[in-house]
Amino acid sequence: MNYAGTHLILDLFGAQNLDNVDCVRDALVQASEVIGATILEVHAHKFQPQGVTGVALLAESHVSIHTWPEKQYAAIDVFVCGNLNPEKAIEVFKTTFQPTNVQCVEIKRGITV
Amino acid sequence: MNYAGTHLILDLFGAQNLDNVDCVRDALVQASEVIGATILEVHAHKFQPQGVTGVALLAESHVSIHTWPEKQYAAIDVFVCGNLNPEKAIEVFKTTFQPTNVQCVEIKRGITV
Numbered sequence: 441m442n443y444a445g446t447h448l449i450l451d452l453f454g455a456q457n458l459d460n461v462d463c464v465r466d467a468l469v470q471a472s473e474v475i476g477a478t479i480l481e482v483h484a485h486k487f488q489p490q491g492v493t494g495v496a497l498l499a500e501s502h503v504s505i506h507t508w509p510e511k512q513y514a515a516i517d518v519f520v521c522g523n524l525n526p527e528k529a530i531e532v533f534k535t536t537f538q539p540t541n542v543q544c545v546e547i548k549r550g551i552t553v
Numbered sequence: 554m555n556y557a558g559t560h561l562i563l564d565l566f567g568a569q570n571l572d573n574v575d576c577v578r579d580a581l582v583q584a585s586e587v588i589g590a591t592i593l594e595v596h597a598h599k600f601q602p603q604g605v606t607g608v609a610l611l612a613e614s615h616v617s618i619h620t621w622p623e624k625q626y627a628a629i630d631v632f633v634c635g636n637l638n639p640e641k642a643i644e645v646f647k648t649t650f651q652p653t654n655v656q657c658v659e660i661k662r663g664i665t666v
Contacts, residue, residue, distance in 0.1 A: 444621050444628060447562075451663055483610055485593055495608050495615055497596055502606070506614050506632070508557050508663065515557060515662045517630070519619070547658075549628045550564055550621065 444550025445501055445521035452514040452533060454540030458507035461486040461494070467536040468496040471503050471529035477520060500524055514539075519549070557663030558614055558634035565627040565646060567653030571620035574599040574607070580649040581609040584616050584642035590633060613637055627652075632662070 457463040465484040472479050477498040484494030490510060496503040501519040508514070516533055518526035527546075534542065570576040578597040585592050590611040597607030603623060609616040614632040621627070629646055631639035640659075647655065 444624060444626055445619070447628075449560075449660065449662075453663075453665075480598055480606075481596055483594055483596075485610065487612070493593075493610060493612075493614060495610055495617075497598065497606060497608055499600070499606075501619050501628070502608055502617055504608075504615055504617070504632070506558070506634070508634075511557060511663065511665060513557055513663045513665070515560075515614070515632070517632075519617070519628070519630075521619070521621075545660075547562065549562075550566075550624065550626045552566075552624060552626070 442552050443548040445519055446526055447547045447549050448518040448526040449545045450516040450533060451543040452537050452539035454512050455514050455537040457537055458509040458514055459490050459492060461492050463536055464492045464494045464505050467532055468494050468503050468505060471518065471532045472496045472498055474532055475520060475524050475526055475528045477524060555665050556661040558632055559639055560660045560662050561631040561639040562658040563629040563646060564656040565650050565652035567625050568627050568650040570650055571622040571627055572603050572605060574605050576649055577605045577607045577618050580645055581607050581616050581618060584631065584645045585609045585611055587645055588633060588637050588639055588641045590637060
């Protein structure tokens with residue numbers, strides 16, 4: 441199968457540390473590093489009264505984290521092109537956010553014959 | 554249904570203007586504006602020999618565009634929380650990138666009972 445990239449869609453439920461912008465920023469960096477991606481930029485914002493949103497822009501696409509502390513929920517995307525394996529990042533998110541439940545869907549993007 | 558956000562996954566085939574970083578940046582801004590989102594930051598990078606990657610970080614999550622000019626392909630994500638309708642952004646991408654084929658999948662993220 442010929443495709444442009446692999447997109448991992450992660451939903452973390454029952455998670456912790458979701459209102460900590462440093463945790464989110466560190467998770468973006470660690471996840472990018474563990475999959476062997478090249479980071480172009482990392483940005484993370486803390487909202488009031490709660491919530492954090494952040495993205496690591498990669499030479500190989502992106503990692504994004506958006507958190508809803510009031511729901512103990514985080515929406516995470518790991519999108520990488522080439523032969524990188526985004527699944528390696530899952531352990532980083534489990535360690536950082538300690539979810540009780542993780543839902544994971546992988547999509548191959550840009551499939552061509 | 555109670556959910557955290559709506560995630561539109563768009564794949565554009567047979568597309569144009571994919572190696573133009575200004576087009577990508579403008580599309581990120583216009584798409585964010587047309588859906589009524591609040592832009593925190595916009596970043597776009599041009600790769601050599603080809604390709605552009607960019608993201609608009611929003612108060613309501615993000616819009617991302619990654620292009621493969623050699624495949625005439627772009628992977629676009631529009632992820633917004635609350636009551637915003639990401640489908641309004643599709644026309645911006647059609648106008649900017651003139652794709653011959655658009656594949657679209659919408660996912661509700663963070664569904665809770």
